[in-house]
Amino acid sequence: MTGKRALVLGGTGMLAGCAEALVADGWHVVLPSRRYAPIPAVDHNGTGNGHRKALWVQASWSEPKALAAGAARALGGPADLLVAWVHGTERVSVLRAVAPLLAAGAPVVEVHGSASANPVGGCPEPVLAGHPTQQIVLGFLRHAGRTRWLTHQEISTGVLDGVRRALAGKPPAVHQVGEFRPVHR
Numbered sequence: 566m567t568g569k570r571a572l573v574l575g576g577t578g579m580l581a582g583c584a585e586a587l588v589a590d591g592w593h594v595v596l597p598s599r600r601y602a603p604i605p606a607v608d609h610n611g612t613g614n615g616h617r618k619a620l621w622v623q624a625s626w627s628e629p630k631a632l633a634a635g636a637a638r639a640l641g642g643p644a645d646l647l648v649a650w651v652h653g654t655e656r657v658s659v660l661r662a663v664a665p666l667l668a669a670g671a672p673v674v675e676v677h678g679s680a681s682a683n684p685v686g687g688c689p690e691p692v693l694a695g696h697p698t699q700q701i702v703l704g705f706l707r708h709a710g711r712t713r714w715l716t717h718q719e720i721s722t723g724v725l726d727g728v729r730r731a732l733a734g735k736p737p738a739v740h741q742v743g744e745f746r747p748v749h750r
């Protein structure tokens with residue numbers, strides 16, 4: 566995984582470990598979000614003397630065109646991978662806005678919370694035709710008779726599994742990390 570460009574939406578929160586792993590693997594990672602959050606090896610003003618492997622871009626999902634323009638500048642060329650965690654109401658507009666930034670056929674790894682993807686409602690359809698999409702649905706873990714949310718590390722590990730499947734050219738699929746929350750009656 567070297568010499569390639571990745572766009573990671575929502576990459577400064579629970580996906581920070583995923584972004585770090587991509588940087589460690591030699592990817593040039595672009596991280597649009599509203600607030601700067603340090604990612605190891607990120608050089609957010611581009612003065613890193615050759616160590617510029619990740620760039621944070623100030624942007625909001627509520628302004629998808631501006632987000633895409635800023636991300637395009639920071640990428641400096643077509644993205645070979647899109648990892649996306651974008652909340653439901655803004656997901657479609659943001660994914661469509663960044664579509665022109667992707668290399669032809671570049672894979673997408675999209676992350677869904679259990680609010681938008683579950684056994685009753687199913688998983689949302691991928692937005693970007695022409696970009697094979699691995700969908701990761703975040704669930705819960707059962708421990709000592711209780712359920713808890715996944716840790717950020719568990720989430721990043723599950724998403725990185727999806728990234729590896731995407732980069733290996735596996736067919737689009739939905740993958741569950743953890744379990745669905747049990748329904749209490």
Ligand SMILES: NC(=O)c1ccc[n+]([C@@H]2O[C@H](COP(=O)([O-])OP(=O)(O)OC[C@H]3O[C@@H](n4cnc5c(N)ncnc54)[C@H](OP(=O)(O)O)[C@@H]3O)[C@@H](O)[C@H]2O)c1
Binds near residue numbers: 600704714715717
């Ligand atoms: N089943 C599960 O285990 C599960 C599922 C979902 C969530 N969670 C938990 O819930 C916590 C909170 O979830 P969260 O959705 O806040 O995730 P998060 O990944 O912690 O943070 C959201 C990410 O998206 C960015 N973002 C949010 N709103 C944005 C906007 N309008 N424009 C641009 N970027 C935006 C944030 O950066 P900025 O705020 O700087 O913009 C950040 O990078 C998570 O940390 C996780 O622990 C667990």
